[in-house]
Amino acid sequence: MDSHRLLNHLVTAVLVINHDLKLLYANTAAEQLFKISNNRLFEHALTEHYLSLGMDPQLWRNAIQKNQGLTVNTVSLTTLDGKQHTLDISLSPIEEEQGCALLELRLVDQQQRIHQQLSQDAQQQAAQFLVRNLAHEIKNPLAGIRGAAQLLSRELLNTDHNDFTDLIIEQSDRLRNLVDRLLGPQRPTAHGMFNIHEIIQKVLSLITITLPENIQIKQDYDPSIPNLKMDPEQLQQALLNIVQNAIQALENKGGNIEIQTRTQHQITIGTQRHKLVLALSITDTGPGINPDLIDTLFYPMVTDKAQGSGLGLSIAHNVARLHGGRIDCHSTTAGTQFTLLLPVTHQSKN
Structure with a gap:
């Protein structure tokens, strides 16, 4: 059995580094953590692939030179895309390869x-x-x-x-x-295989007519994403609700809304881990969401808008749940990002 394929099924980022902290191997979870492809990871030392780390990387060098193991828990990591993570880090020397070590970066914030x-x-x-x-x-x-x-x-x-x-x-x-x-929708409906980008375009065609001139929509799609099993009308309504929220956040001062599609590997939704998921992000440059509402944002009737019903995000969250997915929200004073995660299921060939 191919050990490389087995390592790519792990949710833990596994890397092999030498005493100069150059990368010799990285599994899929490592690519996902740093948001960098394998080829680019190998071009530079590990220290070039993040903004900050809550430990001195010299500790790794010393441990490798002394052929010793090292474990550090709850280490903060800020990746190049500005996202913060909390890691448990383990370094183990590789006896067969002098001057090399196996580095495991286990995401604690995922749990x-x-x-x-x-x-x-x-x-x-x-x-x-x-x-x-x-x-x-x-x-x-x-x-x-x-x-x-x-x-x-x-x-x-x-x-x-x-x-x-x-x-x-x-x-x-x-x-x-x-x-x-x-x-709202209370139980799963009949699902078929549909293209997510066609659903997005239908949503954009609905809102473009009334879109204020001071709001621009940018699109960044991954065309390789396969068709997904879904109820297109439910998913269209969920995306429409999120995009309308973004437009309302920008009504006064204007700004940008970016819709991006990507795939992510080895993602856990609820209690189930998926090899591949769609990550559809809708990001606005608005003032952000009231921090007091973040924990109850997807509850029915919760809103910070004077004329809002508080149903849009609740319906979107429920649609995601009925599709076996979830919606994540990250909001600061510089903007808000909603990310819809949906499992990608491969159809068997007859």
Whole structure:
């Protein structure tokens, strides 16, 4: 069995370095961590592939020269793309290769993220359960009010009063639509194989007509991404909700929205690890999200907008869940990024 292929299935970044910290080997997880291809990793020393590291790399050199092992826990790492990670680091000398060592970089923040996701999913599903029960309780009397208003309008002798019954019917319909949105998709629907970029283009065609002139949309796609198993209408609605949020964040001062598609390897969603996932990022240059809302951002009825319903992100999160995926959010005062992760399943050939 090919050992290289086995190492590429690990979620731990595995590298082989020499006493000059030059890379001799890197598995797929290492490429994913540093966001650098294998060929480029080998061009420079390991210290050139990150912005900062919470330990002195001289410790590695000393350990390799003395043919000793080294373990350092909870080390902070900032990669070249500005993302921060927490690592457990182990260095083991390779007896067969003098002056070389096996370096393992184990992501601790991934475990924290998995725990956080499971906790948030459980809390959100509990919140949705309460909201849906409430929505069902509202729909029954609402239908009665609307029906009574229709009957009353037919019996009124003075047609001038029909304005009042029309108002009751109109507002009842508005509340019914809100309740229907609250209920949202509740279970998986029939999925087919579709191209994610076609879904994105449909979303952009919907928002381009009313897009303010001071907002520009940039697109950065990976054309090699295969078709995904999905409900295209549900996914289109989820993406539309996220893009509209980005537009609203930029309404006052304008700015840029970038939509990017990439693939990621060995990603855990919930409790399941996937060899390959789609990472669809929607990034705006707005003022960021109120930090007080971050932990409850995907809950129904949570919003920091005066005219917002607080349903858009909740629906998007639920659609991602029904597709076996998740949505991550990273927000600072310089902008907000939502990343939709969806498993890529390879179709068997007949």
